[in-house]
Amino acid sequence: MNTPAETHEVGIVAVRADGSTIDARDLLDYLDSVRIAGGVIDGARLGQPEVHTVRLALDADELVLRSDDLPPSLPWQGLVRSLVHRFDTVALVDDGVVDRDGRHHTGGDLPEELDELMGTVWEAETHSLPLTLVHVVRTDPDLGGEAQSIANRGDATVEVAEVDGFTLIHDTLSTDPGVVVDVTLRSQLPAVSFSREGDGRGAIIRVRHGGRTVVCHVDRGVPPELTTGLHDPETRALLRGEVTLWFPSRRRRFDDALVARLKAAGTGEKSFAADVADAVGVPLSAALWLEEEAPPPAVTVVGPLSKREMLARGLRGAAGDLRTELSREEITKGPLGGLRRFLIEHPGACFVYGLTELALAVVFLTVAADWGLWAPIRWVVAIYFAVDGLFSLGVAAVTWRGRVRA
Numbered sequence: 001m002n003t004p005a006e007t008h009e010v011g012i013v014a015v016r017a018d019g020s021t022i023d024a025r026d027l028l029d030y031l032d033s034v035r036i037a038g039g040v041i042d043g044a045r046l047g048q049p050e051v052h053t054v055r056l057a058l059d060a061d062e063l064v065l066r067s068d069d070l071p072p073s074l075p076w077q078g079l080v081r082s083l084v085h086r087f088d089t090v091a092l093v094d095d096g097v098v099d100r101d102g103r104h105h106t107g108g109d110l111p112e113e114l115d116e117l118m119g120t121v122w123e124a125e126t127h128s129l130p131l132t133l134v135h136v137v138r139t140d141p142d143l144g145g146e147a148q149s150i151a152n153r154g155d156a157t158v159e160v161a162e163v164d165g166f167t168l169i170h171d172t173l174s175t176d177p178g179v180v181v182d183v184t185l186r187s188q189l190p191a192v193s194f195s196r197e198g199d200g201r202g203a204i205i206r207v208r209h210g211g212r213t214v215v216c217h218v219d220r221g222v223p224p225e226l227t228t229g230l231h232d233p234e235t236r237a238l239l240r241g242e243v244t245l246w247f248p249s250r251r252r253r254f255d256d257a258l259v260a261r262l263k264a265a266g267t268g269e270k271s272f273a274a275d276v277a278d279a280v281g282v283p284l285s286a287a288l289w290l291e292e293e294a295p296p297p298a299v300t301v302v303g304p305l306s307k308r309e310m311l312a313r314g315l316r317g318a319a320g321d322l323r324t325e326l327s328r329e330e331i332t333k334g335p336l337g338g339l340r341r342f343l344i345e346h347p348g349a350c351f352v353y354g355l356t357e358l359a360l361a362v363v364f365l366t367v368a369a370d371w372g373l374w375a376p377i378r379w380v381v382a383i384y385f386a387v388d389g390l391f392s393l394g395v396a397a398v399t400w401r402g403r404v405r406a
Contacts, residue, residue: 011092039224357389
């Protein structure tokens, strides 16, 4: 078997001149019959059933490799002409269109009939493939709400599970795989968003690596069905396509060992997602859930909130934050902790103290203009008394309210 140098893809319009449909299996059988080292991707697997993709293995001279032991002799352009003649259709190549007679046309000189056909192909509806995402973040008790945010945005339900200290979110709503990973904090790392769209697989990774936070997009495209007579492992691997990695930052990348592990994802006994999960250090349950093989135990369904519920939750959150700020532990910290403890225990005194501070603030604001260069200092002191005075009045009100309820 000759050594492959590269692959080349050609689009075959899946409609003959008589209007009949060309099956991707027929293309593959033809390539097998003429001993071609290649493969076919059914257009339906890419969401474009009107065009099948033929992927060919070429040598350094751009000759099509054969699946038997004979040396290559046919340029890929010659094979394209054979395909359009055999199936009475047209082909899409890099810089134009090859018609049924094997003539090459660029985009600007298409005959009227061919132009109409291509217009129909381009205008054909692209069928969206079902997208499934599984987001994985390390569980932080002080954070959360990612699942609720996704449910609210999609106005539908998502599923959530807790596995080995990680939060897993099964999401069939979002169109952006990075919707969760992009907003994770350091305490939630490592974080991964796995995606499954048709036969394609992908993952967006955000981890701490070498003292830095690194983001990496890992993708494995849709592999073609290969000709049955092709047995050379190197050529088969080249035609199936490798896993691609993309780092948004040139300076923040993984080391060579981790890059090699990610590029080999899905090439062994495990699935793509399982290999990525193992390399990054997140639960294997995420990979199984992505493939719908086995959901994790204790799955919780999270539905969208109504506008009234979202408003009420926001108000409760703000009130909780205020209670935290006004809590005894927070207020009594620092050098004036003893005074603050006394004021909390005596809300009447705290109220008078707050009014006194406000009065001092008014005094300083009134006389500040007469102090020349010292006026800015007086303004600062006045603002401090005003803020602390209002805070003291708030503490008094909260303490009184708590005693009344008790």
